[in-house]
Amino acid sequence: MKTTDRPALYRIQRRTPNDTIGFEYSGAASADSVAFDAGRFALSAVDYCHCRGVDFACEKTRSKCRSPRLLDRLGAARYDVFLLYLWIPAASHCVARVAHRVSVGGNGGREEDIRRRHVSSIEHCIKVCMPRAHELCVHDASEGGLITVASGIRPGSR
Numbered sequence: 001m002k003t004t005d006r007p008a009l010y011r012i013q014r015r016t017p018n019d020t021i022g023f024e025y026s027g028a029a030s031a032d033s034v035a036f037d038a039g040r041f042a043l044s045a046v047d048y049c050h051c052r053g054v055d056f057a058c059e060k061t062r063s064k065c066r067s068p069r070l071l072d073r074l075g076a077a078r079y080d081v082f083l084l085y086l087w088i089p090a091a092s093h094c095v096a097r098v099a100h101r102v103s104v105g106g107n108g109g110r111e112e113d114i115r116r117r118h119v120s121s122i123e124h125c126i127k128v129c130m131p132r133a134h135e136l137c138v139h140d141a142s143e144g145g146l147i148t149v150a151s152g153i154r155p156g157s158r
Helices: 018-024 031-052 067-076 091-103 111-132
Strands: 082-087 135-140 147-153
Touching: 031 067, 067 111, 082 111, 091 111
Parallel strands: 082 135
Antiparallel strands: 135 147
């Protein structure tokens, strides 16, 4: 189940349109070009909200390159950075989820890439995102529900 399939967990004024972007670019020649164009468009939506002081939510997946700078910039602009991390405990769950997605007509990936990205996602969350978050909540999303496994507020947060 994707994060966008979940009911609204937190009140926000605007949501950046990442899934819409992916859908609109789905006829592109390559997955890399889709990811690049969609990522650029999503960042422009974040900038739009940031410049206007609008609260927003942004679904991030594998966008390692910009996350530290973006989170630092938003924190410096006095945004409260709330990290909601949907954790999948085992790479085998990720492989099964992708296989299901492919079976219903979605995109897939090589198993070795899925497993590598699973580890990389957790490392990125711990090393890059968590230290920059004012508040965090980690949910186990492996079985279709949301089970909170960790939460907290950084000492000295606003």
